[in-house]
Amino acid sequence: MYKPIYLFIALRYLWNINLPNFKKFYFLSITSIMISTFSIVITISVINGSENNFKKNIISFIPHLIITNHDQYVKKSDFPKQILNINNIKKVSDLITKEIIVQSKNNISIAEIIGIDETNNYNIKNYNQKDILKILNPGQYNIVIGTHLAKKLHVYVGDKINLILLSNKKNNFSGQIFNQHIFKIVNIFSTQNEIDYYQIIMNKKDSLNFLKYSKNYVSGWRIWLHDPLNLNLYEFKKIINKLTLIDWKLQKGELFKAMKIEKYIMLFLFFLILIISILNIFINLTTYIVEHKYVIAILQIQGLSNWKIMLIFIIFGSGNAIIGSIIGTIIAIVLIMQNDFLKFFISYCFKENDISIIMIPSQILCINMISILLAIFSTLYPTWNAVQSKSARVLSNE
Known part of the structure; x- marks a missing residue:
């Protein structure tokens, strides 16, 4: 027998994409997290490059x-x-x-x-x-x-x-x-x-x-x-x-403030995309739990405790976020390292040729951790609400 059982069941749900009505939830959740993570990593790397250019080309010549x-x-x-x-x-x-x-x-x-x-x-x-x-x-x-x-x-x-x-x-x-x-x-x-x-x-x-x-x-x-x-x-x-x-702010303070405002606005917009992706996991997981509440009832009758049942769906929901974050991060890193396409796209859209893109590993790790933690929190309420139902009443209606 596989131990711990809740981890085996969660991974079985996570990888068995042939379950009915599961493919849409699985791929939609992973794709949304992937796009949001990819967007934030690219955006913050471009902002880092802009700040570095600001230091190198402007602040290096005027007295600090x-x-x-x-x-x-x-x-x-x-x-x-x-x-x-x-x-x-x-x-x-x-x-x-x-x-x-x-x-x-x-x-x-x-x-x-x-x-x-x-x-x-x-x-x-x-x-x-x-x-x-x-x-x-x-x-x-x-x-x-x-x-x-x-x-x-x-x-x-x-x-x-x-x-x-x-x-x-x-x-x-x-x-x-x-x-x-x-x-x-x-x-x-x-x-x-x-x-x-x-x-x-x-x-x-x-x-x-x-x-x-x-x-x-x-x-x-x-x-x-x-x-x-x-x-x-x-x-x-x-x-x-x-x-x-x-x-130096007396000469370049307004320019620096404008850069800061643009930075926060861009990050806010892309974090909204991340929040929407997390809400997508919340809604789809809630729907999936409601449709399969009899499975939860069977697990309760078999003697599985409520917190272990919750762990099944927490691992299941956060697993989508982890997979999406990893894929999005890998795509972003590959594009940044081979940045000809990004430079061409940015120069085409903004008519700017001197673009530097700088990755900071701690920032990328922080983005992924925030994405995963938000996904975990989004699974708490629907799973807690699911285990509160009476198993006998649920099965009597099946």
Whole structure:
């Protein structure tokens, strides 16, 4: 005799697809769970890729966090060393930056200068420029500008442009004081990012001279974070009192919020599909139990306890969810690993070519666990209701 008996009966029901009126329930339940699991895994993987692109192509170029003051002119010794104890901090470096006016023979524009030296290697590599520090020797006033800014100014490598700084000081006779200097373009960078439209890189010493900063003063400190999407400003505000915090959300916060809203809406819609699939199991299982309530009555007469009878239908109902989840997950993983079809479909529908799809095993496991647990919960009520009926009365009506 097979033991435990309730497991044998449940598996017998699960695999015997030749039972009358059973094929529809069996395949419909598995197909609905498979489609919902497949959809959620694909969707969340695409969202992961979008967030990774957001980190790589946007947040990697703008400061995750800047510590400065109102004038963006702060003494190096004022650096709050206590923030180094915050776990999310990856790297800290001095920051020399300022918005300026750039003028060429053909056009004029607003730009942002960035002063760099050997301490900025972590950021320099993002510009895809080899030996950039060698061509930006101090005292020569050489610069590297973004490709779109160069196109707007109609300038090329070797041309000279005039950088103009508006001073905060006033002169009673001439009004606003201008500080300007001629710089030579020695290279043009292209990052496929919006900084190509406005950023200018120069040697740190040249930037200090141009801005007329004292030797021990900087614009602030640039903070790189391990996870900029989970920036907790409250941790920094507890430590920093007199200084000002400028985080990346000031520039890209609205875009990030839009991405989050789209993420939650998409996941909500696909979880609704999962809920509908679970309801399908609930309805079909309820119908199946009502049609075969005499089988339950016979099992009760044979001495099988109510909780073991419940286990039969719980295993039976959740088995459909497990099979559907596994098949849906396998299909999703295969399509993601061989993602030419997915990229073609996404680019065809949304006209987007640069699509990255990232699977996170813990997320896939969580999706499958939620699907299976919901299926188990959906079987509890119909099975509990079935075992409450009187076996003698049920059999007397057969």
